[in-house]
Amino acid sequence: MVNTLKDKLQNLAGQQSSIVDSLDPVVKNRVVVLQEIQAQYNEVEKKFLEEKAALEARYQKLYEPFYSKRFEIVNGIKDVEGLPEETGKADASVEHKEEAVKGVPDFWLNAMKANDILAFQITQRDEEALKYLKDIRWSKMEEPKGFKLEFLFDTNPFFKNTLLTKEYHMIEEEEPVLERAVGTEIEWNAGKNLTQKLMRKKVKKGAKNVKPITKTEPCESFFNFFAPPRVPDDDEEIDHDKAEELQDIMEQDYAIGSTIRDKIIPRAVSWYTGELEDTEIYEDADESGDLGDEEEDDDDDEGGSDSDDAK
Template sequence: MSNDKDNFNMGDLSAALNDEDRAGLVNALKNKLQSLTGQHSELLENLSPTSQHDELEAKFFEERAALEAKYQKLYQPLYTKRFEIVNGVAEFETKNEAAMDQEGEKAAEEKGVPDFWLVAMKNNEVLAEEITERDEGALKYLKDIKWHRIEDPKGFKLEFFFDSNPYFKNYVLTKTYHMIDEDEPILEKAIGTEIEWYPGKCLTQKLLKKKPKKGSKNSKPITKTEDCESFFNFFSPPQVPEDDEDIDEDTAEELQNQMEQDYDIGRKVERDKLGMVSRVSGLQNASSNEV
């Protein structure tokens, strides 16, 4: 004989309860679930205090910007002194007597440090890949590189100062980077100077001549210009079309890679100016010690 208690189930319980009792039971279960959910929410909030983190991060970025501005001012006298020495505006002292004698002999011939920035850039592994043999003639006229932070819009600006030269009319070539989020950083766009090349001196294009086909009425060689590799392409950065629908997936990926490479070069120039100079100084010191 079976036990009545063993046959008791939820259906029997539901039948035994009136409507009011069932409603009370349901509400009690709901309240319990809400209580558990609330406890977990508070726990998650304690584990991830987003607002506090955001406040600290904002303070970090603010203090970092102030620190960068402070040291940029402290660096400026060093940059000025470097410019004066490199361009022969001021002389530098040396304790090496042999080097002093050698420098004295050369003083009448030339002032400053010839080809300083060309050598500095070629000693930077990233920039060296961008410089072609044809570029070197123009880069010998480079006399200074400056960096500026810009605030509206956020980003930074590079300025390349050149002496008068037979390649282009510009005395200053600039490259400006506009950032969506400078701290991440996310690049919005880059803007470069349009270089005013003298006739036949453009380094970003080369002239190709082809013989006319046999039997052609025109016997003159066919000439056309073609884009070529050059450091000076740096001042003609890739541009994102206003309408993204105009480009397919492969083109978009290629454009993104070009923009990332362009940004990497700009950052390398900005961050490694002193590093480039240090390597040049090291080479010069080594040469002096060999004398």
């Protein structure tokens, strides 16, 4: 995939060279000077990006105490002190009722659902599992270059993992290029895989004492985020159309990851309260649940209760 992208860039550079060569000599000289100016600009921009990266790293450390305090409050580890006077009065009447509530329930679930890009990824079945999400963190990676997202979960009935990660490996040239994404393999508990649904094949009318045929099928789920498409080591393994399709999927996946990193994590409470409204619409939002005439979606699926066959 990376080589395919490089080939496209090289072809583009060749086209640009032929354009310059075809110009009138006087105009060509002017364009050459403009290219030299652009090269000087690029050098300054390179220094800017280096200083920007250093500044971001410095401030990322300054943000950490705020994230730690948020984690403690959201998860009920530490209660708040010094509430504003109006808030204290308003909450006095429900003080005893709220004593049993720990932290801020469903904080990360509701924060993510407020964002259009992420809301499209979260199914109703996913919500129960995401209620156990305690924190989302991100960190920069140096080797390989890129960044890592960490999703910290409480013990839950869906999977054994308490930490799910997603890494984005980047190639830094003139602009960062996504090389591949790597996610944690989720250890699903029996009958709780949210990325699969149990399908029951329709039985012909009049048939008696025939046991329904069932099989599992992949389905839409936020947790597919942790199983990104594999990038072939050899670009010759896939044709041009499949390469473009894979590139589109990778770009969409990166959009989700960068949204979590750049929007959700820094301003989670503003998403939770609805102060931030996302007007971005996820591209290719084609929700097609048609499985054909021969099969139907079983009400009891792999992510929910046991199937009828177990009764």
